[in-house]
Amino acid sequence: MxxxxxxxxxxxxxxxxxxxxxxxxxxxxxxxxxxxxxxxxxxxxxxxxxxxxxxxxxxxxxxxxxxxxxxxxxxxxxxxxxxxxxxxxxxxxxxxxxxxxxxxxxxxxxxxxxxxxxxxxxxxxxxxxxxxNHVGALGQQSAMGRVANLLLDLHRRAVAQCGADGPAVRLPINQIHIADATGLTSVHVCRTLKQMKLERLLEFGKGQLVLLDPERLAEIAQLDPEVELYQPPLAVA
Amino acid sequence: MxxxxxxxxxxxxxxxxxxxxxxxxxxxxxxxxxxxxxxxxxxxxxxxxxxxxxxxxxxxxxxxxxxxxxxxxxxxxxxxxxxxxxxxxxxxxxxxxxxxxxxxxxxxxxxxxxxxxxxxxxxxxxxxxxxxNHVGALGQQSAMGRVANLLLDLHRRAVAQCGADGPAVRLPINQIHIADATGLTSVHVCRTLKQMKLERLLEFGKGQLVLLDPERLAEIAQLDPEVELYQPPLAVA
DNA sequence: CGCCTCGTTGAAGGTGGTCAATTCGAGTGG
DNA sequence: CCACTCGAATTGACCACCTTCAACGAGGCG
CATH class of the missing domain: 2.60.120.10 (Jelly Rolls)
Known part of the structure; x- marks a missing residue:
């Protein structure tokens, strides 16, 4: 459809x-x-x-x-x-x-x-x-939880759109976008991403996102395994 | 309808x-x-x-x-x-x-x-x-802004439902509800409400809400005058 | 080169969280 | 009528996460 x-x-x-x-x-x-x-x-x-x-x-x-x-x-x-x-x-x-x-x-x-x-x-x-979901993340989660939520969501949707060309996905966004979406400052997003990279959770830079440990990211994002989050958009022919 | x-x-x-x-x-x-x-x-x-x-x-x-x-x-x-x-x-x-x-x-x-x-x-x-609107409030506003947003919204909708019986409106909620909706702790909601009462913005207690200064509350909530926020629900006959 | 935006890092400060104690009010049962 | 209980409201002290401010580096582009 x-x-x-x-x-x-x-x-x-x-x-x-x-x-x-x-x-x-x-x-x-x-x-x-x-x-x-x-x-x-x-x-x-x-x-x-x-x-x-x-x-x-x-x-x-x-x-x-x-x-x-x-x-x-x-x-x-x-x-x-x-x-x-x-x-x-x-x-x-x-x-x-x-x-x-x-x-x-x-x-x-x-x-x-x-x-x-x-x-x-x-x-x-x-x-x-x-x-x-956005409300839940902004209201109850720490900086790392919010970032994990956002990036998992974008990753999922981007892959559904374009398919995964290897572990890296192209996202046309920068740290300022992440900051404005998560309600954090870009300074703190930078620190949070650095921390996540240190913990081998993900890598993000130059519009490339790599999820190194999706399972732990899902834990950090407090995703509910019972709930099917993703609803695919209608295809655009 | x-x-x-x-x-x-x-x-x-x-x-x-x-x-x-x-x-x-x-x-x-x-x-x-x-x-x-x-x-x-x-x-x-x-x-x-x-x-x-x-x-x-x-x-x-x-x-x-x-x-x-x-x-x-x-x-x-x-x-x-x-x-x-x-x-x-x-x-x-x-x-x-x-x-x-x-x-x-x-x-x-x-x-x-x-x-x-x-x-x-x-x-x-x-x-x-x-x-x-909820996302906007949680992402970018201070404690007082979030509370103002919530209470203005609830006030508007409650009045639209029941009509205003004087300046006070009955809301079946307590400070814990406000806390869980705004992403704050009940302790801080208490402090924030106290401050708002001190500044003669509103009164809230025992399920009664009184807006003392709706205009300044709207400023604090950073409501956009250009945007018609409220969409009335369908009537239930 | 010069300019700009984005990213990065450090230091300091504040908003809001945590923990704990107390009060208050409504309900309940003696 | 008065204890007792329980949840909610309130207050204080302390602390942490995140912000703010400032400086600097890296990269893109005129």
Whole structure:
């Protein structure tokens, strides 16, 4: 199942041209470009087809909190209402290609296609689950636990996307991203990573992550073996 | 729009008896009873009709993180898959009445009724939004900011539910709940509340919350005036 | 080369945690 | 009515994790 033109054609059938009068537009954005800004209205829903997107909240004191690293198959901007401001900023972390819908159109299509609507609900459910895990890590875990949580999650998702090319995985992030996602300072992230490297848990540098001891990392992250954390996103054909 | 029997009848029309062969069951649970447990499978979706429900994760070290205070109209347990364990525990915070569906049934109904599906998606979207705000507060804010965030949110939702009977609002929670939700210790929550009372920001005791200076509280919570935070839950008739 | 961002390290300070003792209030039973 | 109990609230002393501030090194790029 995929969030792409062929799926939409399949679902919509002969109604496709009525439902998508302008077809489905694909866009590309360069790394570092903002897709929309916190506090400003935005009337589209974005589906990531390739690349990584970052969402974060900015606070008055200039601090930012990274909410989510979004990968292909993930939905962005589904929660607005076209008039009030978005709750966060979204920014391309790498070069990305996106599939964009006017939100009203997207909702309309979902309302007339239960299959689309359930696809949508499933995507939002994944977001909620991920956010709850994030809340748990930020609320109850030490610096090392938070970093372990984040890197295990990113590793899992990156491997699911690209497959593992050996033990090393490429992540387009630096220590500052880790700091802003875990609620730590980059200084302390540096010290924590150094400690984790000393304990032969992982290596991280130059956008490369190697998990040396995934089992102990999972312990440190206090992952619950009973709970299946990972819900794969819909494939993007 | 309501998540109740009359809505379901309305949506399902003459298919109601086919879609809900057992009708829709209402249940009541006493305060303190667990609705389901972290790590154990659970095959139902619950809609709260009255009362408060608490969801939280428990970690190996015994700490717990409160994920969500759920009020009437909120959905619980929508994210499982019937076989793997739930990601958190849900517990009645007060006496509650619930509307319960088998998850497979609920999904089936949504899949055959776009209106139900969009209702569902909207409910999950509210959960995700709330979780993102929670992430922001836990990641970037001081103890006072976290407490202000939580209490402003609970105040808003409680008033929306019950209306304000004067400046005081009844919340069925104590300082330990605040601590577990904000990632602080109850000792420090006590100190923080004392400080906030000294600064004439609010009063909290015996399940009563009074906001003395909502504007300054909103500043402390670093709420973004551009962003409309609150999305009302669906009414429960 | 010069500039910039990111990473690294050290020293000092503060926010919040830990531990412990006391008080308070509600409930319970004598 | 009064002890007794138990959980929650409160307070103090001490401590640790993480922050802040500052400096410096490494690498990329004009």
């Amino acid at each position: 995929a969030w792409d033109q062929s799926l939409c054609r399949q679902i919509a059938g002969s109604d496709f041209d009525r439902l998508f009068p302008n077809g489905i537009r694909y866009q590309t954005r360069e790394a570092g470009v903002a897709l929309f800004h916190q506090g400003q209205p935005f009337d589209q829903v974005l589906i990531i087809r390739s690349g990584w997107v970052l969402t974060y909240k900015v606070f008055q004191d200039g601090q930012r909190q990274i909410i989510r690293f979004a990968l292909p198959g993930d939905l962005i901007g589904f929660e607005g209402d076209d008039t009030s401001g978005m709750a966060y900023t979204a920014e391309a972390l790498s070069d990305v290609t996106l599939c964009s819908f006017k939100r009203s159109l997207f909702y309309g299509v979902c309302s007339s296609s239960p299959q689309m609507a359930m696809n949508f609900a499933a995507a939002v459910t994944r977001e909620a689950l991920a956010a709850w | 309501a998540w109740d029997q009359s809505l379901c009848r309305q949506i399902a029309g003459s298919d109601f008896d086919r879609l809900f062969p057992n009708g829709i069951r209402y249940q009541t649970r006493e305060a303190g009873v667990a609705l389901f447990h972290q790590g154990q499978p659970f095959d139902q979706v619950l809609i709260i009709r009255s009362g408060w429900v608490l969801t939280y994760k428990v970690f190996q070290d015994g700490q717990r993180q409160i994920i969500r205070f759920a009020l009437p109209g909120d959905l619980i347990g929508f994210e499982g898959d019937d076989t793997s364990g739930m990601a958190y525990t849900a517990e009645a915070l007060s006496d509650v009445t619930l509307c319960s569906f088998k998850r497979s049934l609920f999904y089936g109904v949504c899949s055959s009724s776009p209106q139900m599906a969009m209702n569902f998606a909207a409910a999950v979207t509210r959960e995700a939004l709330a979780a993102w």
